[in-house]
Amino acid sequence: xxxEPILISLKTASVAILFTFVIGTFLAYVVFKMKNGVIxxxxxxxxxxxxxLPPTVAGFFLLYIFGVYRPLGRLLGYIGIKIVFSWPATVxxxxxxxxxxxxxxxxxxFQQVDPIYMQAARTIGMSNVHIAFRILFPLSGPGLASxxxxxxxxxLGEFGATAMIAGNIAGVTRTMxxxxxxxxxxxxxxxxxxxxxVLVLISFIFVWGLNYVTEHxxxxxxxxxxxD
Amino acid sequence: MLKLKKxxxxxxxxxxxALMMAMFGACGDSSSSASSASxxxxxxxxxxxxxxxxxxxxxxxxxxxxAASLEKxxxxxxxxxxxxxxxxxxxxxxxxxxxxxxxxQIEGGLEPAIFFSAATKQMTALVEGGFIxxxxxxxxxxxxxxxxxxxxxxxxxxxxxxITNAKSIAIGDPASVPAGQYAxxxxxxLGSWDKVSASASLGTNVxxxxxxxxxxxxxxxIVYATDAAxxxxxxKVLAIAPDGSLEKPVIxxxxxxxxxxxxxxxxVAAFIDFLKGSEAKAIFEAAGFxxx
Numbered sequence: 001x002x003x004e005p006i007l008i009s010l011k012t013a014s015v016a017i018l019f020t021f022v023i024g025t026f027l028a029y030v031v032f033k034m035k036n037g038v039i040x041x042x043x044x045x046x047x048x049x050x051x052x053l054p055p056t057v058a059g060f061f062l063l064y065i066f067g068v069y070r071p072l073g074r075l076l077g078y079i080g081i082k083i084v085f086s087w088p089a090t091v092x093x094x095x096x097x098x099x100x101x102x103x104x105x106x107x108x109x110f111q112q113v114d115p116i117y118m119q120a121a122r123t124i125g126m127s128n129v130h131i132a133f134r135i136l137f138p139l140s141g142p143g144l145a146s147x148x149x150x151x152x153x154x155x156l157g158e159f160g161a162t163a164m165i166a167g168n169i170a171g172v173t174r175t176m177x178x179x180x181x182x183x184x185x186x187x188x189x190x191x192x193x194x195x196x197x198v199l200v201l202i203s204f205i206f207v208w209g210l211n212y213v214t215e216h217x218x219x220x221x222x223x224x225x226x227x228d
Numbered sequence: 229m230l231k232l233k234k235x236x237x238x239x240x241x242x243x244x245x246a247l248m249m250a251m252f253g254a255c256g257d258s259s260s261s262a263s264s265a266s267x268x269x270x271x272x273x274x275x276x277x278x279x280x281x282x283x284x285x286x287x288x289x290x291x292x293x294x295a296a297s298l299e300k301x302x303x304x305x306x307x308x309x310x311x312x313x314x315x316x317x318x319x320x321x322x323x324x325x326x327x328x329x330x331x332x333q334i335e336g337g338l339e340p341a342i343f344f345s346a347a348t349k350q351m352t353a354l355v356e357g358g359f360i361x362x363x364x365x366x367x368x369x370x371x372x373x374x375x376x377x378x379x380x381x382x383x384x385x386x387x388x389x390x391i392t393n394a395k396s397i398a399i400g401d402p403a404s405v406p407a408g409q410y411a412x413x414x415x416x417x418l419g420s421w422d423k424v425s426a427s428a429s430l431g432t433n434v435x436x437x438x439x440x441x442x443x444x445x446x447x448x449x450i451v452y453a454t455d456a457a458x459x460x461x462x463x464k465v466l467a468i469a470p471d472g473s474l475e476k477p478v479i480x481x482x483x484x485x486x487x488x489x490x491x492x493x494x495x496v497a498a499f500i501d502f503l504k505g506s507e508a509k510a511i512f513e514a515a516g517f518x519x520x
Contacts, residue, residue, distance in 0.1 A: 068444030069380055084445040085396045085429060167398065167429030167445060185432045186403025 001194045004171050005179035008090070009199075012175060013156040016094035020151045023095070024102025025144060029132060031103075032110045044107075051100035055160030058096050062165045066092070089166035090173050094155035102151040109143020110136060142213055149210040153203050286314045288495030291321035293334065295346035295480065297371075297454060299324035305511045310502050317495045334359055334485070341496045344482045346371075351481040360483045368503065369480035370518040373410050373469035374453040378444045379462055385448050387467035388414060392423050398437045398446035401430035407437075411450040414473040438463065452478070457516030480517070 027047060034040040050058050066073045066083040076083060083089050113136055121131045137144065159177035166173035168182060176199045183192035294302055307319050323330070323340070331350040334343065335357055343360065345351045348367070354360045375391065377383045385394045400408025408430065415421040431437040434451050441449035442462035456465050482503060484496050502508055509519045 063443060063445075069378070073444075082395075084443075085440075165445070167396075167440065168401070168431065169396075169427060169429045171426070173429070181432065182401055182403065182430060185405075186401060188403065 001191060002170075002179075005174050005176045005195065006198055008087075008172075008174065009156055009176040010202075012087070012090040012094055012158075013152050016091045016098060016155040017148060017152040019091070019095045020098045020102045020155065021144075021148050024099050024147065024151065025106045025137075027099075028103050028106035028110060029136075032107055033128075047103050048100050050097055051104070055093075055097050055158065055162075056164060059093065059161035059164030062089075062092060062096065062161060066165065084165050085167040085169065085173065087166070087172055090158075090162050090175055093161035093165055094158045097158050097161055098151035098154040101154055102147045105143055105147025105150060106140065109140035109147070112143065113139045142216065145213045146210050149206055149213065153206045153210075156203065156206075157199065285316045286495050286498050287316040288492035289318045289320050290342060290492065290495050290499045291323075291340040292319060292342045292344065293323050293325075293330045293338065293340035294342075294344035295327045295330070296324050297346055297452075298344055298480070300458075301511060301515045305515075306503070306508060309507055309511065310499060314495070314498065317499070339487060340485060341488050341492055342482065342484055342500065344368075344480065346478075346480055348479050348481055351483060355483075359485055359487075361486055365481050365483040366500075366504065367479050367481045367520055369512055370520055371478040371480065371516070372453040372518055373407070373414055373450055373474070373478075374456045374516075375448055375450055375466045375469070376438075376441050376456045376463045377448045377466055378442055379464050381444065381447060383447050383466075385466060388418055388420075388469060388473070391415070391448060392420055394447040396446045396448075397424055397428040398431055398440040398449035399424070399428050400434050400437055400450075401432055403430075405431065405433055407434040407450070407452055407455075410469075410474055410478065413475065414450075414469045417473045418470075452516070453518070454516035457514070479520075 031040060031043055031047070034043070063084070064070055066076070066089075068074070068077060068082065068084060073083065083092060117135050117139065118131055121135055126134070157177055158175070159181065162173070162175060163178060163181070168174050168178050174182070176195050180192050180195045180199070183189070183195065292302060302322070302324070311317060311319075321340070323333075323338070325333075327345040327347055327350040330338070330343065330345070331353055334340065334354060343351065343354060351360065351365055355362045355365065375385070375388055377385065383394060385391055391397065399411045400406070402408040402412040412421055412425070415424050429440065429446060431440065434455055437446075437449045438451050438455050438459055440446045441451075442459060448466065453465065453468060456463055482500070484500055488496055512519050
């Protein structure tokens with residue numbers, strides 16, 4: 001077993017989660033604060049779509065945007081950047097596919113926060129940014145953390161969109177899922193098996209951590225409400 | 229209630245049956261009248277055009293079993309071209325599938341008149357199995373390996389020799405894709421495989437490779453010449469794998485089967501001659517094949 005796909009997958013998921021976490025939380029906050037119900041539900045639906053659509057659809061759109069002969073791809077080409085078939089493409093795919101998980105977890109967490117805290121903060125003249133960072137985000141901690149873990153694990157396992165925009169270059173874009181697919185296509189079940197074991201183990205650990213975080217979070221919340 | 233319904237149903241059933249019988253009867257009538265009409269037409273045209281040479285039109289059915297990669301060429305080009313000259317010949321029961329599957333089906337009782345394989349292996353197996361006379365086998369086509377790039381590409385690569393100048397290369401995964409195995413063999417014989425395999429993206433099928441090149445994701449790629457010809461509006465062929473770079477070229481042999489009904493013999497022979505003729509050669513070449 002070559003260890004490269006494991007390292008590439010971990011590297012991709014780690015970098016991707018930085019983007020996913022920030023963008024997902026930000027989008028959730030924007031939607032959370034939206035007043036117009038129609039726009040809110042439309043935006044919410046669009047941000048959730050990648051969760052239910054096959055990753056190949058996301059891959060298609062990414063290829064349509066970043067493809068070498070497509071508008072944005074061409075623009076980037078002028079300054080010497082080629083996204084497709086490069087390692088950043090694996091990150092891009094992982095971010096897009098994992099974003100809905102982060103977004104929905106964050107939005108759900110925000111909705112769980114009792115609005116009375118925010119109202120109280122507003123009465124003493126705290127700015128929205130302050131309220132967000134001092135009250136809303138900390139109180140949503142467990143939800144954000146579990147969203148982050150989910151998104152990380154999803155990024156680790158991303159295959160469809162990755163194969164479409166990043167290709168399958170050994171040592172560059174061949175992540176674990178791609179290595180598994182290549183191995184099975186080539187009839188090398190033993191190799192596939194070892195990657196599968198590694199991927200399942202890593203995912204198991206993270207999802208276990210996720211359960212710990214959510215349990216821990218709800219216990220804490222229960223404890224604090226007991227105090228009330 | 230039920231009984232009553234049954235009683236009511238009976239006449240309906242009888243009427244339906246009678247109607248069906250009448251329809252079948254009519255069908256039989258119409259077909260017989262149609263055939264008599266067509267024979268009338270034939271005689272009338274004979275009398276109307278006495279100048280035409282009195283060669284009886286070739287009749288019969290030619291059931292083709294051909295590799296899936298030939299399907300489009302057959303159904304869209306070869307068969308229409310042949311039937312234009314021989315309108316009495318039919319191609320009922322023709323089937324297109326992977327050569328290995330067709331071989332199994334023929335061994336299992338499928339009785340086509342012609343077998344057109346995408347590799348010599350299956351043909352040899354059927355010759356050994358007693359389905360095909362070795363003398364009737366013709367190695368008709370070669371599918372070559374093509375180095376392709378997008379039509380809008382500005383690559384500096386000119387051939388297999390300088391393929392390593394490409395920033396990104398797409399090939400089929402040699403572990404699972406035959407075209408990838410051939411690509412590996414060709415590049416190994418040119419001494420560049422190690423360098424290429426370190427940076428190439430390995431596709432799980434040849435169509436994926438084709439589209440990655442068409443989209444420009446990969447600067448160049450290696451596919452069959454026929455695949456490249458099928459997407460000529462998006463990819464262009466930079467070079468064909470040099471002679472001798474493949475130990476065993478990709479050969480498409482064709483042969484008539486031993487067991488053909490007498491009524492079809494003439495049509496089958498005519499169609500095989502047609503496949504070896506100049507008109508078919510142009511069609512095969514347009515599809516990307518090299519005619520041997």
